[in-house]
Amino acid sequence: MSEATAVQPISVDDFHQTARAILAEIGKVIVGQDEVVRQVLMCVILGGHALLEGVPGLGKTMLVRTLADVLDLKFARVQFTPDLMPADILGTNIMEEGEDGRRMFRFEAGPVFANLVLADEINRATPKTQSALLEAMQEKTVTVANHRYDLEPPFFVLATQNPLEMEGTYPLPEAQLDRFLFKIDVLFPSARELVEIMGRTTGLSAPQAQTVADGARILAMGELVRQVPIATHVSELIARLVIATHPDGDSPSELVEQYVRYGSSPRGGQALVLGAKANALLDGRYNVAYEDVQAVAASALRHRILLNFEGLAEGISTDDVVADLLMRLPVE
Structure with a gap:
């Protein structure tokens, strides 16, 4: 989509029709994982970034590839490895010699100059390379050799990562985790879903998704x-929920006080508001209810709460903390 393309307002009916079409096309390829697909779609609609975590083989990469097929966007895939360098993602200046013999530098754009960037197994690269995405994710710009380049909207980073317990992984720094709108857990399929997956993927032909939307519509x-x-x-309830994740707050819960080292940043509140709005609209409602906040709370906060050593040793998860806070939070 060119920069000159104007964004035309759409109606609620158009929104629902497009969302249903996108989900239906993805469903032709991806078996189950309905909540995962829904939350990834929320991130794309909101112009945010999504981090999908799960063991290898659960279809995380296939989901992002299918989304690229459904949306008419420029797509780029980067396989993160320990030897990947920042220039492999951002691009670099190349020296060229003109016909007159003069030498000059030309910028060769990297794969980040796409609309939909799949950062596959992002936690297998070193922290230096991981941090190369920070500016692009937050500012939608790239700086190389003191020259700033704008990224064409829409721009999303959909990253996959393996659980940190697996070998060869480097934990993402907290500053980069905070740039992801949602962290979405991809769980193992049920027996029925596994049978369907095997049937779809072991035949002569695999199902294909069709393009149903473009960047302007998104x-x-x-x-x-x-x-x-x-x-x-x-809004006040969301603010209280974010504050309640901090152990140094006015009256932290027992779970937070004992097991949490740092709570959510203000970006957690922004993610809750935007996610709740998207959830309400996808459900056909034009106002936000407490149930919408509950629906996105885990994905918006699980990567923004940092457990202390005791919490890690006891096997406490940030999802446990979020669930406990939702249960305790008074609804007025």
Whole structure:
């Protein structure tokens, strides 16, 4: 999509029709994982980034590839490995010699100059390379040799990572984790779903998804989501939830006080508001309810809460902390 393309407003009916079409096309390829697909779609609509975590072989890469097929966007895949360098992602200046013999530098753009970037197994690269994405994810720009380049909207990073317990992984720094709108856990399929997966993938032909939307439509859907009203008491509840993740707050819960080292940043509150708005609109409602906050709380906060050593030793998960806070939080 060119920069000159104007974003045309769409109606709620157009939003629902497009969302249903996208989910239906993805469903032709991806078996089950309905909540994972829904939350990835939320991130794309909101212009945010998603981090998908799960053991190898669960279809994380296939999901992102299918999304690229469904959306008419420029797609790039980067396989993160220990020897990957920042220039392999961002691009680099190349010296060329003109016809007159003069030498000059030309910028060769890297794969980050796409609309949809798949950062596959992002935690297998070194921290130096991981951090190369920070500016692109936050500012939608890339700086190489003191020259700043703008990334064409829409721009999303959909990253996959293996659980940190697996060999050859480097934990993402907290600053980069915070740039992801959602961290989405991809769970192992059920027996029925596994049978369907084997049937689809071991035949002569594999199902293919068709293109049903483009960048302009995705940007318009994102603008519509941001127009969804949110009541003051729901915003205040989100603020209390974010503050409750901090052990040094006024009255932290026993679980937070004992097992949490750092709580969520303000980006966690922003992710909760935007995610709740998107969830409401996908459900056909034009206002945000407490149930919408509950639906996205784990994905918005699980990577923004840092456990202490005791919490890690006891096997406490950040999902346990979020679930406990949701249960304790008074709803007015």
